[in-house]
Amino acid sequence: MKVVGLMSGTSADAVDAALVRIVRRSRTPRITILAFASLPYPRSLQQRILELSLHGHVGEICHMNMYLGELFAKAALRVIQKAGHLPTDIDLIGSHGQTIHHLSKGIREPGVGLVRSTLQIGEPSVIAERTGITTVANFRPRDMAAGGEGAPLVPYAHAVAFGHPRRGRLVVNIGGISNVTYLPSGGGMAELRAFDTGPGNMVLDAIVREVTKGKRTYDAGGRWGRRGAVSRRLLTELMAHPFLARRPPKSTGREEFGAPFVRSLLTKQRKARLSTEDLLATCAAWTAETIGSSRRWVTGDIDDVIVGGGGVYNRAVMGYLRQVFAPAPVSTFDDCGWSSKAFEATAFALLAHDTYHGQCTNVPQVTGARHPVLLGSLVPGRPGFQMKWPRVVR
Numbered sequence: 001m002k003v004v005g006l007m008s009g010t011s012a013d014a015v016d017a018a019l020v021r022i023v024r025r026s027r028t029p030r031i032t033i034l035a036f037a038s039l040p041y042p043r044s045l046q047q048r049i050l051e052l053s054l055h056g057h058v059g060e061i062c063h064m065n066m067y068l069g070e071l072f073a074k075a076a077l078r079v080i081q082k083a084g085h086l087p088t089d090i091d092l093i094g095s096h097g098q099t100i101h102h103l104s105k106g107i108r109e110p111g112v113g114l115v116r117s118t119l120q121i122g123e124p125s126v127i128a129e130r131t132g133i134t135t136v137a138n139f140r141p142r143d144m145a146a147g148g149e150g151a152p153l154v155p156y157a158h159a160v161a162f163g164h165p166r167r168g169r170l171v172v173n174i175g176g177i178s179n180v181t182y183l184p185s186g187g188g189m190a191e192l193r194a195f196d197t198g199p200g201n202m203v204l205d206a207i208v209r210e211v212t213k214g215k216r217t218y219d220a221g222g223r224w225g226r227r228g229a230v231s232r233r234l235l236t237e238l239m240a241h242p243f244l245a246r247r248p249p250k251s252t253g254r255e256e257f258g259a260p261f262v263r264s265l266l267t268k269q270r271k272a273r274l275s276t277e278d279l280l281a282t283c284a285a286w287t288a289e290t291i292g293s294s295r296r297w298v299t300g301d302i303d304d305v306i307v308g309g310g311g312v313y314n315r316a317v318m319g320y321l322r323q324v325f326a327p328a329p330v331s332t333f334d335d336c337g338w339s340s341k342a343f344e345a346t347a348f349a350l351l352a353h354d355t356y357h358g359q360c361t362n363v364p365q366v367t368g369a370r371h372p373v374l375l376g377s378l379v380p381g382r383p384g385f386q387m388k389w390p391r392v393v394r
Helices: 043-055 058-082 124-131 140-145 155-162 202-211 220-227 232-239 259-272 276-297 315-325 343-356
Strands: 002-008 014-023 030-040 092-109 113-121 135-137 169-174 177-183 193-199 304-308 330-332 377-379
Touching: 002 058, 002 343, 014 058, 014 343, 030 058, 030 343, 043 058, 043 092, 043 259, 058 092, 058 113, 058 124, 092 124, 092 343, 113 140, 124 135, 124 377, 135 343, 155 169, 155 177, 155 343, 169 276, 169 315, 177 276, 193 202, 193 276, 202 259, 202 276, 220 276, 220 315, 232 259, 232 276, 259 276, 276 315, 304 315, 315 330
Parallel strands: 002 092, 092 135, 169 304, 304 330
Antiparallel strands: 002 014, 014 030, 092 113, 135 377, 169 177, 177 193
16 A cells, blocks of 8 residues: 655654555564655744644634645655655555644543543644545554553554564654653563653744744754753752653653743843753753663663654764663664654555554553554545455454
């Protein structure tokens, strides 16, 4: 099948679209990336999404759900055109949507108990209507309905792409939030472990936006962070954050490390008289240290560390990460033949493909779900659509 995967992360800066070919003739699918495109959000839209995540009212959420659906559809059509294909050549779209709230710890309600919730917008009906392609979206809620945290979901794709018969691997994704997947040597899906480790680019990007009054949205290449000196006192304080001590399964987001957290951090910066460069250096080191602290939850050897996501382009973060994991080698997705930029979008293409074929793709020991489930809601693209359920290879 030819499948488009669509992804916009917690940084809310663009819709990434990957067109892939997926062939599954055995337990492990073969995935080939045919094209990748990124549709940047206008800076004003990025700010609207970030504000919506904390203070949005229902009318605004209603509008943005449909508006982002249009942009996700536009990104899908762009990558299809870039590959030299027509929409009628494409079998399926898998859209993660844009997360605006994720309450993984849940709230207890009388008569029901603990209720976990998540909300991704970017209406899949709009995507299906504009493209004519059957669309799978809303991947996270079904895992939550089964008692899980709805995240992380990409470890399923990590196992497909990076599992090794003789080497234990820690796969790191540094997006707005950082997460890790531990793949023991020769292990299958039942043996992997994965969880969010804390902030990735989210805090770094927010600091840059604040100090430049929106003129810049990130520290390009980590240049400012590399010029600064790490405040050991502040780093120690940051490492005491309660999320870091929580046992997996665990996931987090803007609710924990968003604007209120950054405002308190900037107050601490002023009191400690740290420069912007020093603050960015400290937070880059913190990102690396939080990823390194994942080792307390990993029982096997880590022979390789493989890093993807936008954080691979921040040389300050990558430099600290190499210090944290030495002597284990730290490489990137690109070094292993996968695009760091395209991987998460590719992952949701794979999730959509397997849902379409009746394959459960959550990993219960990762999310905390009671059992495996089919992820996502399916919106037919063209009239006459019929679901096909072939024999699933197990």
